[in-house]
Amino acid sequence: MDRHYDLVVLGGGAIGLSAALSAAETMNGHPVIPGHRILIIDQFEFGNDQSSSAGRTRQFRYQYSQPYMTELVMQSVPLWKDLSDRAGFSLISDSGSLWFGHADLTTTEGGIGAAKKTMSQLGIPSQDVSAQDLEQRFGFSGLPDDYAGFLQPNGGTIDLESTIDVLLRECHKHGIHMVSNERIDDIGEFGGHVVLTSATQRYVGASLVITTGPFINETLAPFGHRAPVKIWDMVSCYYPIQSSKAASLPTWFAFHQSPDGSPDLYYGFPPVDNGPPGHMRVCPDYPFAVYDDPRTRRTPSDDDFAGTTEWVRRHMPSLRPEPAYQSRCMLALSTTEQPLFMDLISRGPNVAVCAAGWCAKVAPELGRLSAQLALRGQTTTDITPFRLET
Known part of the structure; x- marks a missing residue:
């Protein structure tokens, strides 16, 4: 019937x-x-x-290269507040959103320079961050001297x-x-x-x-x-915290380049109440597999997590580069602008x-x-x- x-x-x-x-x-x-x-x-x-x-968390941010996307985020804020009121607690933390790296590098997330322009146009506040700040204030290490970025204080972590x-x-x-x-x-x-x-x-x-x-x-x-989409299968890991500086990090995104000039992108989250205690999630912003048909999805191998662990070893001394927990997510990503x-x-x-x-x-x-x-x-x-x- x-x-x-x-x-x-x-x-x-x-x-x-x-x-x-x-x-x-x-x-x-x-x-x-x-x-x-x-x-x-x-x-x-x-x-x-x-x-x-899938997963516990997502990043909440206002910064986009396209002003209409930032406007869409701004429109969503009252709806998030309403959902948080129903939940009885805030579904979005106020840890802030840190972007840093090569200012002219464009990625699937946009770029630092274009995002700063959008924020300026729409009155979104941000604080400039220098390479020295990245090391002394936020605890990163081994980054190029010309790295810079910004901290947008209203960003945070979505409890998905x-x-x-x-x-x-x-x-x-x-x-x-x-x-x-x-x-x-x-x-x-x-x-x-x-x-x-x-x-x-x-x-x-x-x-x-x-x-x-x-x-x-x-x-x-x-x-x-x-x-017009491609299907990305992505992984992430939770790493043990070995310094108090890590616990105070905002959400972050690194616009990094490999020695050969190709994008080498990573992002991460502060510890969250519903995550593994004493651990932080760090993620590659690239897929370990790309599909035309998501039903051909494969299981990730140890090699698919190696790049993330190496990033942590080189640039995040406040974490122990030993992944204790793993997660994954599969999404459709536009192949157009x-x-x-x-x-x-x-x-x-x-x-x-x-x-x-x-x-x-x-x-x-x-x-x-x-x-x-x-x-x-x-x-x-x-x-x-x-x-x-x-």
Whole structure:
């Protein structure tokens, strides 16, 4: 027997859960849908570690090369405060965000010079940081003498694990239906509605939001679309703290270059309450594997963690270069200049897609905009930079 809903959300990570919750609540720029008329489907368990919402933490930052991305972060702040109020504690720490390295090096995260220009344009405060500061104040070592950067004091660490928990709890409070471990094999259309078919069930929705992360092109295939993305599989490690200076670090990102001139990028987090006690997470900003099909995902080897441990050994004397815990995350990354994709699918104004990019920091706002797009066919924020060209 078919199950009918006013809104179906396919993909139950941070953005998908935010979209469903937004749809059930007032003052979000779209019609309010009763919770029991909303369905979220995930092919894995909710809160799984199989895709882009895996792991305990993400960095929260305002600095971007593109002003419209910084504006999107600013728009997300009231939504983060609301979620934190519901959680009963802040979901984002106020440790600050430190960027340093080669000022003219451009990466998937942007660049120091362009980010400083954006912050200046939009009134985002920052403090210049010298090579001497990096060693004496923040405890790094062995860095080139010409390294410099900035500290943005309002950045911090997102407690992603707790964010997912709060979103799930709030969705349950609204009576939103949730189906886990349900892989959708086909998506079609009938009578102006979207029909999603699994091995055992058909779900019919008046509107659909697609937030399937690295599985985005598998989901878009029935619509005849393909997003220009590559699938990155990434690892990180937790290292034992052996100096008190490490415990006071902000979140950080190093715009580093190898001797051959290629980017050699790393970032890290201060200790967090829900992480391994006495350890800090350090991550490479490059993949250990790249896929066209995320279902070909492989298990990382010891060699895939070696570069991160070597970075810690050379530049972070406050940590012991012995990885004690490991984590991984798989995400879709745009192969164009667009940082992420959000658009309507051509079969109708009732199918919206949101995919790609480093989006945790703006997940509540992207969820709200996705719900607006699916339910109204338009958004309160200009999403022209995110349109999916077909």
